[in-house]
Amino acid sequence: xxxxxxxxxxxxERLARLVTLDSDALSLLEAAARQTRRIDPxxxxxxxxxxxxxxxLLLDGWAMRVRQLADGGRxxxxxxxxxxxxxxxxxSRPRSTSAIVAIxxxxxCRAPLPGTSxxxxxxxxxxxxxxxxxxxxxxxxxxxxxxHDRILDLLLEFHERLELAGIxxxxxxALPLTQEVLADALxxxxxxxxxxxxxxxxxxxxxxxxxxxxLNDPAALAAKLGRLxxxxxxxxxxx
Amino acid sequence: xxxxxxxxxxxxERLARLVTLDSDALSLLEAAARQTRRIDPxxxxxxxxxxxxxxxLLLDGWAMRVRQLADGGRxxxxxxxxxxxxxxxxxSRPRSTSAIVAIxxxxxCRAPLPGTSxxxxxxxxxxxxxxxxxxxxxxxxxxxxxxHDRILDLLLEFHERLELAGIxxxxxxALPLTQEVLADALxxxxxxxxxxxxxxxxxxxxxxxxxxxxLNDPAALAAKLGRLxxxxxxxxxxx
DNA sequence: CGCCAGCTTGAATCTACTCAAATCTTGTGG
DNA sequence: CCACAAGATTTGAGTAGATTCAAGCTGGCG
Numbered sequence: 001x002x003x004x005x006x007x008x009x010x011x012x013e014r015l016a017r018l019v020t021l022d023s024d025a026l027s028l029l030e031a032a033a034r035q036t037r038r039i040d041p042x043x044x045x046x047x048x049x050x051x052x053x054x055x056x057l058l059l060d061g062w063a064m065r066v067r068q069l070a071d072g073g074r075x076x077x078x079x080x081x082x083x084x085x086x087x088x089x090x091x092s093r094p095r096s097t098s099a100i101v102a103i104x105x106x107x108x109c110r111a112p113l114p115g116t117s118x119x120x121x122x123x124x125x126x127x128x129x130x131x132x133x134x135x136x137x138x139x140x141x142x143x144x145x146x147x148h149d150r151i152l153d154l155l156l157e158f159h160e161r162l163e164l165a166g167i168x169x170x171x172x173x174a175l176p177l178t179q180e181v182l183a184d185a186l187x188x189x190x191x192x193x194x195x196x197x198x199x200x201x202x203x204x205x206x207x208x209x210x211x212x213x214x215l216n217d218p219a220a221l222a223a224k225l226g227r228l229x230x231x232x233x234x235x236x237x238x239x
Numbered sequence: 240x241x242x243x244x245x246x247x248x249x250x251x252e253r254l255a256r257l258v259t260l261d262s263d264a265l266s267l268l269e270a271a272a273r274q275t276r277r278i279d280p281x282x283x284x285x286x287x288x289x290x291x292x293x294x295x296l297l298l299d300g301w302a303m304r305v306r307q308l309a310d311g312g313r314x315x316x317x318x319x320x321x322x323x324x325x326x327x328x329x330x331s332r333p334r335s336t337s338a339i340v341a342i343x344x345x346x347x348c349r350a351p352l353p354g355t356s357x358x359x360x361x362x363x364x365x366x367x368x369x370x371x372x373x374x375x376x377x378x379x380x381x382x383x384x385x386x387h388d389r390i391l392d393l394l395l396e397f398h399e400r401l402e403l404a405g406i407x408x409x410x411x412x413a414l415p416l417t418q419e420v421l422a423d424a425l426x427x428x429x430x431x432x433x434x435x436x437x438x439x440x441x442x443x444x445x446x447x448x449x450x451x452x453x454l455n456d457p458a459a460l461a462a463k464l465g466r467l468x469x470x471x472x473x474x475x476x477x478x
Numbered sequence: 479c480g481c482c483a484g485c486t487t488g489a490a491t492c493t494a495c496t497c498a499a500a501t502c503t504t505g506t507g508g
Numbered sequence: 509c510c511a512c513a514a515g516a517t518t519t520g521a522g523t524a525g526a527t528t529c530a531a532g533c534t535g536g537c538g
Binding site: 065 | 257261280304306308309312314315317328336337364365367368371372374375377378379381382383424425426464465467
């Protein structure tokens with residue numbers, strides 16, 4: 001497996017935890033990861049307007065799926081973290097539906113086409129399911145939570161996802177977002193996000209300085225917000 | 240193709256418009272549709288807790304995907320209309336994530352398993368993509384629209400979807416929802432939904448009596464709300 | 479060292495919520 | 509076919525959470 005020193009690369013760590021991958025599938029992915037592309041912070045992962053030709057795997061960095069609104073506003077639809085695939089659905093739809101924008105510097109690679117390997121197809125199916133779950137979470141957040149809960153719920157999701165990739169522990173994780181991006185994701189104004197963050201800090205739920213965040217008691221928080229105790233994401237395929 | 244009198248059945252009308260289906264794929268679907276199941280209004284389409292064994296096609300009626308919240312609240316995540324598939328993703332996830340509940344009486348049938356026919360797999364891929372688009376729409380609605388716009392945007396989506404199934408025209412369509420369900424979908428209170436509806440009626444944007452709705456100028460509304468002129472949903476598959 | 483993006487703070491306003499009650503509909507049993 | 513009950517919609521008054529606008533910080537970077 002692709003490694004950094006002695007540990008698996010976060011993206012691969014995540015994928016290996018989503019489904020068990022045999023050496024065949026692994027080597028396909030590793031081969032794919034040998035040729036990477038680097039994306040600058042505010043750059044688009046150029047998959048809109050034009051037909052997308054292959055799915056992409058995000059190896060490092062954060063990206064977001066955004067929709068530009070008629071009134072000049074912006075909605076962050078979802079976040080893309082290491083080990084996430086982009087464009088699995090076959091993306092060719094009217095643009096403006098959504099664009100993918102790099103938040104930090106990112107490295108990506110082409111992912112093998114669906115149909116290459118049954119194992120990989122299984123992985124893709126699971127990945128799509130997890131992505132969908134995140135969209136559903138986002139809907140529930142926006143629909144039924146107040147500002148404070150929205151923020152902490154999203155942070156919990158980040159923590160959970162990064163933990164799966166092995167790059168979060170003890171409640172702390174890198175959080176390379178501006179409050180404005182957070183606001184655009186959560187349907188709030190930056191000003192109000194700021195106030196709620198301060199409140200959360202004062203209440204000792206959260207620390208967040210220098211792009212490094214720490215949730216003081218993720219489990220308790222998750223319980224309070226009614227997040228499912230996110231058990232394993234075991235998945236049974238059709239066949 | 241499955242028909243009602245001389246017209247194609249709405250569900251089939253929709254599917255045929257999503258992708259072109261050869262007689263092979265069609266007969267598979269028709270065979271599936273020969274054995275239907277009827278679901279009562281408030282019943283669950285029983286796909287949660289237990290592992291789902293096959294995908295399902297909604298032939299008639301309205302259903303919704305809901306999440307029950309810790310605080311007793313409820314979020315309607317999405318709506319399921321005739322011609323929509325349920326459980327395409329391989330649903331086996333911790334329950335409480337979401338349940339599917341019939342709004343009206345529904346008739347459903349088993350859908351052929353993925354992998355049965357390449358054409359059908361293509362259809363499933365498109366269907367998933369469209370579903371995803373609806374989730375993204377829902378996120379943008381909840382995140383960045385005010386109450387009035389949320390309501391009308393959702394109604395526009397209904398209209399658009401039902402039109403694709405051939406069961407809406409001239410802006411009017413069956414709308415078998417209570418204001419409370421609408422509120423639970425839009426992250427509002429029933430009271431406020433009611434007020435906004437009255438306002439919309441007064442402004443001549445909307446009529447809605449006896450479960451029959453009519454948008455007076457869907458195109459103008461869509462433009463005002465910045466809905467993409469929902470062009471064809473053409474879709475290029477990977478292979 | 480100075481600039482700019484991002485963060486923080488304050489005050490006024492407004493959208494949407496809450497609670498509560500009245501009215502209208504629909505379906506059901508007598 | 510009517511009466512009633514249950515569900516759904518409507519209306520009102522008071523409140524709260526989030527927004528807007530505006531200005532002052534702060535720290536990382538050229």
